[in-house]
Amino acid sequence: MAEALEWSPTRIRQLIREKHLVLEPSRVTPTDLESRLGWSRAQVKTARKQGLVPAPDSEGWSIWWWESTIAERLEPRLIEKCLICGARFETVRGRAIHESWHRP
């Protein structure tokens, strides 16, 4: 593929990093979840413990989910959105606690 498109592997890695190029099916890492949902690392951990985040699709030491797992099983439950930063939550209470952090 790299040769057909005349892109160097370095260029392709750069495009993937900048999200111009997506290889399907894509995987979602805990770090992806953090930026996508506006959550902190601790929030992702807590949500996993609480079972809000589905069990990882990965096996072994690395943790990731298929894009479809997150899109179908997690995101529909996150209907409460912070008006200030866009972070997403399952409950009004979760959003309210989060929003209180924005206030000095």
Ligand SMILES: [Zn+2]
């Ligand atoms: Zn916020």
